[in-house]
Amino acid sequence: MERGYEVIVVGGGHAGAEAAAASARMGARTLLITPDLSRIGQMSCNPAIGGVAKGVVAREVDALGGVMGRATDASRIHFKMLNESKGPAVWGPRAQCDRGLYPRAVRRVLDELPLLDLFQEMVTGLWLEEERVRGVVTRGGLRFGSRTVVVTAGTFLRGRIHIGGEGAVAAGRAGEAPSLELAQALEARGLEVGRFKTGTPPRVDGRTVDFSKVQVQDGGGGDYRFAGYVSEELPPQRDCWITWTGPELKGIVQRNLTRSALYGGEIAGQGPRYCPSIEDKVVKFPDAPRHQVFLEPEGLETTEIYVNGLSTSMPAEVQEEFLRAVPGLERARITKLGYAIEYDYFPPHQLRHSLELREVEGLFFAGQINGTTGYEEAAGQGLVAGANAAAKVLGRDPLLLRRDQAYIGVMIDDLVTRGVDEPYRLFTSRAEFRLLLRQDNVLERLGPIAREKGLLTKDQDSVLGRRLHDRRALVEWFRQTALPPEKVNPLLADAGGTPVKEPLRAEELLKRPELGAEGLAEAGELSPRPPRDMLHAVEVEVKYAGYVRRELERAKKLAEQAEFRIPEEAPFGQFVTLSREAREKLARIRPADLGQAGRIPGVSPADLQNLLLEVRRWKRGRERAVAGTE
């Protein structure tokens, strides 16, 4: 069994799958090792991918050659474009997936990669030599050697599941064993450890739901695709439903609060505020008359339904009682109880932007272990960690995404710069360049980077080539094509705009608020018809050119600051012209450049200016010292 690998990925969740796939695509001999191979790509919480910002991340992962987009397309049974009534820059594609189809699709994509091996075992320790990784050790005592290791342990590190306040069970996910030894092994390396919690709602048997009392939510989106390189076959589509809690449920929750693990004092870890339990909602917003509950099918071949909105850590009988108070669920039979889970994470300021730990060479972390939540967040980190683990072995430059290039870049920079004080999820509000980070331009943004880093297969590469070519051609078409009044005026009439008298270029027309790129392409009989997201991208960039330019200018300023690199060993504590708070923060975070330093809370613009001077002075002193010894 002593086979040597270049990269070993521990864990087969969304982070692990992307890490292993990215590493193998880069050309590194890769092993993915996980306690249960049948659960690779498992959706442990809501079987849905995407949403506002998160949908863009899923597409970013795809544009970087990843697995998530394809698996989503191949398993989605309901689709909705969130924010469609708002500006195109904040559209958020979201897919409800079949819980069974999704992991199968992930496995199928992984199996396409010749350099990737899979192995089923619980990893219990790291094989280390001094401050460097040499491989992993499994529960059965097997050793696998490698130059780099990516740990994606999810909620398994010392995981404890709570169902009601009556006691907790050690577990990784419901029904799966936790990983205790690995947590201890990592902690023994002197890493800082924190504890978070998260929760899930109960699931019910759809045959016991009264659908006459709930509202149908239409899917839509037609043939929308997350994947840009490969066109998967879409499964048949299903409806979702919505219902609401009322005063009765509130009463039940209030009466039983002390029995909740969350409120009974059983759980100490911090949970995400944007994903509150029903206990939290009732306690923190006592005046809210009702809360919405989404009923989401778990798959095509199961009647199980995910009761989204009722995440809880109440005991079984209370869960049953409050479900009965929800219209449509009066007779619902629970198939799985809701639960809260506590788990270890490693505060991510201990990482570099490559997601390699500062203190242990060759060891990378990705996903929930870094204090994030969400499949998309995990996948994005997994891809970056896997690519960088491979790049390190192969002697290539690391994959470092900037804040103006990708939500993944925003996330990783937030993690290593600001740390986390609750499970981290992406929002468009976290990005200062939200107009640039759209779902419609992922391939143009990230495809060339993926290509340069060697993250694309040959097939993906040739699709990208065509796409970039078509995109340039489309921009040219809008610039060059003049549309006669008889073609444009019907569009204007529909939108209530004033008609035009002479032919105008499509680009000029697109600047009018009432005209869109799709309509103009149709009026201009553009053939073949470009993909919709490409049309939308051109529309945003033409119609809102002024706003987009502003963001580009700000991004340029940031890039200038990023050019001033700060060596990791800079003695931040000794820079006495900086405020005490700034020195402490800088010494802890050790920013890689001036831009990152400026994003650390507590570092003021004046500190930043002085930091620049201090680092220059220190570098000069160091050079002189070196010259002196020679």
Next chain:
Amino acid sequence: MSEIEGPDTIVALATPPGRGALAVVRVSGSKVREILREVVPEWDERGAERRPVLASLVDPESGSLLDRALVTFFPGPGSYTGEDLAELSTHGGSLVPALVVDAIERAGARMARPGEFTQRAYLNGKLDLVQAEGVRDLVEARSEALHRVALHQMEGGLSRRLAELREGLIGLEALLAHHLDFPEEDDPPVALERVVEEGRTVLGGLEALLATAPEGELLREGALAVLAGRPNAGKSSLFNALLGEERAIVNERPGTTRDAVEASVSLGGYPFRLVDTAGIRGKAGEVERLGIEVARRYLRSADVVLLCVSCEWGWGSVEAGFLEELREDASVLVVRTKADEGALSGDDGSAGPGDPDADDRRSASDPRVRGVLTVSALRGEGLEGVGEHLRDLVFGGAVAGSGAAPVLTRRRQRRGVEIAHGEVTAFVDALEAGVPAEMAATHLRPAETALEELLGVISPDEVLDRLFSEFCIGK
């Protein structure tokens, strides 16, 4: 790896050097306790916090007595600088304080650079930049009005206002975050009208603050009040009388009245830079012409012009012509001088060239003239009225009427608020024009940054905190 290094220890004489009865020497830094133990052997750390103790000061090397002094020790971080700090009230004069400073230096401190104590207070988070500017204004204040404004600013008045406005912007971002990031929530979507309305509230606050800037800056610099009039119209007498009245500091410039004489003076509690210029008349010799050029330059930038008209001659074509040469928006106070020489209104009741009513009528037709006063520099009559009039003309708006409200006193402050104002205006306009919210929102962060840079503080991202406290989020 790198430890946080303690600050080195600085020392300085905090009172002006020279012949005072007392002097205060200040020491701040990580070695204050050690230094006190050396220089003040009988000083005992225990029980001596924030309480003056009478003790002997000695030379750290020879042990010879330097002075008996009151020693007060303020442990960090509860001190002005945020570090360990001591104040030693020694006897005054030029020798004793110098010996004490020297002793402390030899015990391990170094001489402080100008403003370094306040700089440390800022670096240790005791003051923000705006407060530090307040400290400086307070120390330099030469009028009651600036003293009042600076004190308020040092106490954090302006900082709080700026922080509130920043909070307002964070609130706007939170509303937008709810609008954009959480489209499927329990709470109904935030109406953009509400965002626009709250944007206008922030805008109103920024406008009110901005309105204080012109006068606030004059509070620091002193408003330029230029005396003008024909030669011999009594300008210099009035100039000297106004100075004498207030016992102000005179900065005489080289040259005669043919150039200009400038002095800083506090009139009615407000700071002015009073300028006496060369007289203006129809024909002038070469030398005088140079003086007149200088006068014209002053007049162009004057905040207020005191147009002196002798009661002997009254209003004439020279004065009328002079008015026409001034800027459209110039502010002119007509001062009828030399009322002591028998032409004071009502003295003899005669109407003639010196008839005040006629002067009033003739000058009041010009919108630049904001008032007519009569004074006697010789008898000191009417001078107070001039001061009050000047104060009301220049500072009668935002500053005087603002009570204890914050005032912008520096160009740096004004620029920051102007940037924020411009961005928020663009934000509100864009939303009203139907531009998508995420586009309009690109104006908010630069506005926040401008205010944060003013304060010199960057706070952590509070948008999401605000959002989660106000809305029930999460399905």
